[in-house]
Amino acid sequence: MNKADVVVIGGGPAGIEAAYNLARDNHKVVLVEKEEEIFGHMQTAYTLFPNFQDASEIRSSLLQKTKHGNITLYNNAEVTQVSRENDFWRVQTINGLDFIAPAVLLASGFKTFDARYKEELGYGIYKGVITSVEFEEMLKVGKIQTANGEKPRRIAFLNCVGSRDEKVGNHYCSRVCCINAVKLSIEAKKQLPEVEAYCFYMDIRMSGQFYEELYRKSQEDFDVNYIRGRISEVAPTFDNRLQVKCEDTLSQTPLKMTVDLLVLMIGIEASEGTARIGEQVGVNGEYNFSKSISLHTADNKTKHRGFFLAGTCKRPLTVPETMADARAAALEIDLYLKSLSQ
Amino acid sequence: MMNYHPFVIPFTVGALFLFGVVFYKFYAWIAALDRKQKFMVKQNIFSFKTIRAIGEIFREALVHRNIYRKNPVLGYMHMSLAFGWFLLIVVGKIKASLYAGTFFEPPWLGIFFNFFAVDGHAFSHSEMLTFTMDFLLLIILSGLALAIIKRVKSSLLGMRKTTKHSRFDRIALSSLWFIFPLRLMAESTTASLHGNGGFLTNSVGHLIPSTIAPYAELPLWWAYSISLFVFFVALPYSRYMHIPTEVVLIFLRNWGADTGEQLSGYTDIQLNSCSRCGICIDACQLNFAAGISNVQSVYFVRDARYKTLSDEVVNNCLMCGRCSNECPVGLELTLVRQQFRNKQEIPGKFYYEYTEPVESKAGVDVIYYAGCMTHLTPSIIISMKKIFEAAGVNYWFMDEDKGVCCGRPLRQQGFIQQSKNLVIKNSRIINSARAKLLVTSCPICYKSFREEYNLNLPVMHHTEYIEGLLADGRITLNASNVTVVYHDPCELGRGANIYEQPRNILRNFSLIESNYEKENSLCCGGSLSDAILDLRLQLKIRDHALGELTKDKPDVLVTACPLCKKSFVHGNKARVMDIAEIVAGNLKVIASKKRPVRKEELQLV
Ligand code: SF4
Ligand code: SF4
Ligand code: SF4
Numbered sequence: 008m009n010k011a012d013v014v015v016i017g018g019g020p021a022g023i024e025a026a027y028n029l030a031r032d033n034h035k036v037v038l039v040e041k042e043e044e045i046f047g048h049m050q051t052a053y054t055l056f057p058n059f060q061d062a063s064e065i066r067s068s069l070l071q072k073t074k075h076g077n078i079t080l081y082n083n084a085e086v087t088q089v090s091r092e093n094d095f096w097r098v099q100t101i102n103g104l105d106f107i108a109p110a111v112l113l114a115s116g117f118k119t120f121d122a123r124y125k126e127e128l129g130y131g132i133y134k135g136v137i138t139s140v141e142f143e144e145m146l147k148v149g150k151i152q153t154a155n156g157e158k159p160r161r162i163a164f165l166n167c168v169g170s171r172d173e174k175v176g177n178h179y180c181s182r183v184c185c186i187n188a189v190k191l192s193i194e195a196k197k198q199l200p201e202v203e204a205y206c207f208y209m210d211i212r213m214s215g216q217f218y219e220e221l222y223r224k225s226q227e228d229f230d231v232n233y234i235r236g237r238i239s240e241v242a243p244t245f246d247n248r249l250q251v252k253c254e255d256t257l258s259q260t261p262l263k264m265t266v267d268l269l270v271l272m273i274g275i276e277a278s279e280g281t282a283r284i285g286e287q288v289g290v291n292g293e294y295n296f297s298k299s300i301s302l303h304t305a306d307n308k309t310k311h312r313g314f315f316l317a318g319t320c321k322r323p324l325t326v327p328e329t330m331a332d333a334r335a336a337a338l339e340i341d342l343y344l345k346s347l348s349q
Numbered sequence: 350m351m352n353y354h355p356f357v358i359p360f361t362v363g364a365l366f367l368f369g370v371v372f373y374k375f376y377a378w379i380a381a382l383d384r385k386q387k388f389m390v391k392q393n394i395f396s397f398k399t400i401r402a403i404g405e406i407f408r409e410a411l412v413h414r415n416i417y418r419k420n421p422v423l424g425y426m427h428m429s430l431a432f433g434w435f436l437l438i439v440v441g442k443i444k445a446s447l448y449a450g451t452f453f454e455p456p457w458l459g460i461f462f463n464f465f466a467v468d469g470h471a472f473s474h475s476e477m478l479t480f481t482m483d484f485l486l487l488i489i490l491s492g493l494a495l496a497i498i499k500r501v502k503s504s505l506l507g508m509r510k511t512t513k514h515s516r517f518d519r520i521a522l523s524s525l526w527f528i529f530p531l532r533l534m535a536e537s538t539t540a541s542l543h544g545n546g547g548f549l550t551n552s553v554g555h556l557i558p559s560t561i562a563p564y565a566e567l568p569l570w571w572a573y574s575i576s577l578f579v580f581f582v583a584l585p586y587s588r589y590m591h592i593p594t595e596v597v598l599i600f601l602r603n604w605g606a607d608t609g610e611q612l613s614g615y616t617d618i619q620l621n622s623c624s625r626c627g628i629c630i631d632a633c634q635l636n637f638a639a640g641i642s643n644v645q646s647v648y649f650v651r652d653a654r655y656k657t658l659s660d661e662v663v664n665n666c667l668m669c670g671r672c673s674n675e676c677p678v679g680l681e682l683t684l685v686r687q688q689f690r691n692k693q694e695i696p697g698k699f700y701y702e703y704t705e706p707v708e709s710k711a712g713v714d715v716i717y718y719a720g721c722m723t724h725l726t727p728s729i730i731i732s733m734k735k736i737f738e739a740a741g742v743n744y745w746f747m748d749e750d751k752g753v754c755c756g757r758p759l760r761q762q763g764f765i766q767q768s769k770n771l772v773i774k775n776s777r778i779i780n781s782a783r784a785k786l787l788v789t790s791c792p793i794c795y796k797s798f799r800e801e802y803n804l805n806l807p808v809m810h811h812t813e814y815i816e817g818l819l820a821d822g823r824i825t826l827n828a829s830n831v832t833v834v835y836h837d838p839c840e841l842g843r844g845a846n847i848y849e850q851p852r853n854i855l856r857n858f859s860l861i862e863s864n865y866e867k868e869n870s871l872c873c874g875g876s877l878s879d880a881i882l883d884l885r886l887q888l889k890i891r892d893h894a895l896g897e898l899t900k901d902k903p904d905v906l907v908t909a910c911p912l913c914k915k916s917f918v919h920g921n922k923a924r925v926m927d928i929a930e931i932v933a934g935n936l937k938v939i940a941s942k943k944r945p946v947r948k949e950e951l952q953l954v
Binding site (some may be wrong): 097127129132133174175176198239242 | 725726727728730731749750763884888914915918919
């Protein structure tokens with residue numbers, strides 16, 4: 008059993024940012040990441056909204072932070088068990104690591120909605136239907152193309168896939184996909200100026216700084232079209248394109264459109280690790296997201312002393328929100344550890 | 350006057366009242382039958398169906414064979430009370446007639462026989478009849494004891510829930526509890542005074558102190574008569590109205606009356622035939638999987654009868670048919686509930702007015718209609734296309750590009766007129782194609798086509814169709830040892846009696862059984878018929894069903910309904926496939942794929 012001051016679970020932006028801030032405060036931090044690679048979902052990002060910052064810059068900054076002397080990073084270390092032992096927390100991993108520490112930070116993040124559950128959208132059935140994550144990867148390598156390698160003539164983005172959907176049991180809004188669709192459509196137009204881009208939405212939610220401006224810009228400068236209506240069905244056409252059907256709820260008429268790529272803006276759900284550890288420790292809340300003791304005044308603390316939360320294990324958050332939350336968590340933990348040594 | 354005492358008055362008045370009210374009600378209900386139901390009665394009243402009905406009345410209304418099969422103890426309770434009492438009246442009548450030497454003795458004589466027949470006046474078979482009467486009384490009392498136990502602790506009788514009572518029920522029930530113990534005590538007291546009892550009443554009579562007996566005798570007979578009076582007067586307004594009404598129901602059912610679309614006298618007859626046995630409560634998933642216990646059929650029927658129905662009770666129902674399947678009285682519970690959902694007036698908005706006409710395609714053998722729900726599960730459509738191709742079928746995919754809903758979901762919500770509108774649209778398209786067969790992938794559409802449409806061609810669900818293709822060797826499957834469990838969709842199984850066809854297909858795989866096969870199948874929770882069920886409760890129903898179906902860890906859970914598939918896929922417990930998918934995935938590809946269909950092969954069509 009190895010001792011540490013804090014065990015941080017999850018090597019994504021929240022975990023790294025918090026670990027770094029704790030390390031700067033002279034705490035010995037163990038950072039465990041279940042994958043081979045760190046960065047979590049930041050791994051696949053191309054650019055970040057709303058300022059189109061290159062995600063690789065964020066990745067190198069995060070990587071740099073993990074190099075701090077007070078941080079020991081373990082990869083391929085999926086956490087299997089978190090338990091309370093006297094005044095300490097014990098964290099065990101799948102690869103046999105076993106830590107004991109007065110404080111644990113859960114930064115186990117989110118997973119994206121499995122689009123196969125919405126079979127009517129044809130994901131996993133028709134090659135032209137892809138997720139926003141896969142589209143981001145296409146942008147990254149600069150190759151937006153259909154399954155048979157052709158340049159798409161028309162791309163549709165569909166918002167709220169797996170969010171705000173009674174049928175899949177997720178009533179909540181994932182908060183980031185509207186603005187992300189704006190970003191993706193602009194990036195698509197940057198790479199393929201002739202492509203037609205359509206975005207199907209229920210409501211456009213542009214609540215962050217500069218979001219509304221970007222939404223406007225996408226229409227004025229990039230010719231992105233917005234249609235209020237949820238795509239209900241996807242079917243192949245005789246020439247292997249995709250026909251999407253929906254009701255245009257502004258004009259109240261049924262609408263059919265043929266597209267080459269349908270990009271599903273998949274929503275945010277609690278990751279498996281978040282759900283499992285939350286269950287073990289007893290901090291599971293709605294939809295398996297973890298629950299802090301007070302949303303307004305103690306959002307990093309849980310009902311268990313020494314067990315803290317940061318980032319999207321609590322709810323859907325944007326990258327800046329996640330980073331700020333991680334720094335707040337580090338501060339809370341620092342105060343907690345100091346209170347112990349007094 | 351011989352064989353008369355004033356204490357017979359309450360009984361006689363009560364009995365007259367009862368007969369008056371019951372016959373008045375019967376008259377009113379029969380007068381309110383709809384045209385079709387009246388026609389069926391006229392057609393069949395003088396036929397062997399009437400004899401069959403009498404047999405059924407004996408089996409069900411008296412012996413309660415159906416309840417007995419479901420729950421022997423409960424069956425015994427019902428039988429001992431109903432059949433026991435019936436025999437007690439019949440044997441009492443015989444005894445009284447023999448005693449009085451006429452068939453037209455006063456009606457109360459059989460009821461209060463022991464009080465009057467104290468003179469030791471012998472008549473033929475009196476020993477044997479006295480023994481029989483005591484024996485019957487003992488049987489009834491044992492049934493009564495069970496009824497009391499059921500009230501106190503229903504789980505002892507193997508039931509999870511027992512029904513709640515209305516005011517009239519309580520009056521009728523309390524008097525019913527008194528009738529037979531009072532009869533026992535009255536007869537025993539008389540027996541202790543005159544020694545005219547049987548093995549039971551004489552023995553009990555010995556226990557009554559001879560100082561008390563002379564004073565207790567008359568009050569006990571009075572009390573017995575009064576308890577009969579109370580029971581008879583309360584009966585028409587209590588659950589016990591089911592006793593006479595069930596007789597009428599059985600006749601009408603045997604004569605071929607059906608529930609129909611709109612409320613009618615037959616609805617009232619069904620509502621009044623419920624014995625409130627509570628079996629439907631235990632059958633209902635809303636109860637045992639979702640913890641809702643105020644909407645089940647017994648409550649619906651009760652509220653409908655007393656005209657206190659709330660929208661919640663009418664609408665919070667999956668229409669899965671599990672309760673109708675279990676109901677020992679054979680009430681068509683989902684159909685009756687549907688009648689209460691049907692909207693009388695036509696609301697302003699007509700749906701689908703904007704639908705463009707679909708041009709029908711001539712010269713095809715088979716029309717394939719996937720249905721709206723199947724369009725949400727494209728893998729089923731892809732599989733069906735593969736199967737049609739493999740079998741070389743000349744088919745037309747009617748709603749491939751655009752289509753009109755079959756109308757059943759609207760109908761289930763009570764929008765009959767709008768639903769009919771869609772039926773007309775679709776019928777026109779289907780009938781003008783002059784094809785030989787209509788195949789659909791959705792049990793909801795299937796039932797709709799079968800029941801609501803007037804089509805010029807037969808309809809098959811794809812389970813039936815695929816079974817036929819396999820049987821005729823038009824498609825063959827690769828051997829597979831994948832283990833599968835089959836889930837019967839409500840509308841296809843209980844709704845349309847398609848049980849064997851899917852199983853025949855799945856014998857090509859390693860088919861294992863769940864605890865919920867065929868008629869006993871569970872609802873997936875995704876029913877379109879319940880528009881008000883809370884999502885969380887719906888998921889509870891799904892998870893419970895899914896847990897049961899996947900207990901033996903099958904490789905694949907197979908179903909035959911796009912809606913069931915969608916419900917179960919989200920449950921995330923097992924690989925879920927439609928039967929068409931598993932078939933399409935295992936097709937043996939034959940070299941001569943596209944060949945003209947030979948005539949002999951068309952018999953399937
Ligand atoms: S952010 Fe937009 S796309 Fe995402 S769930 Fe909310 S409304 Fe839907
Ligand atoms: S509806 Fe049928 S099963 Fe339910 S209580 Fe009445 S008689 Fe019994
Ligand atoms: S039809 Fe199904 S859901 Fe409705 S009352 Fe009967 S058993 Fe319950």
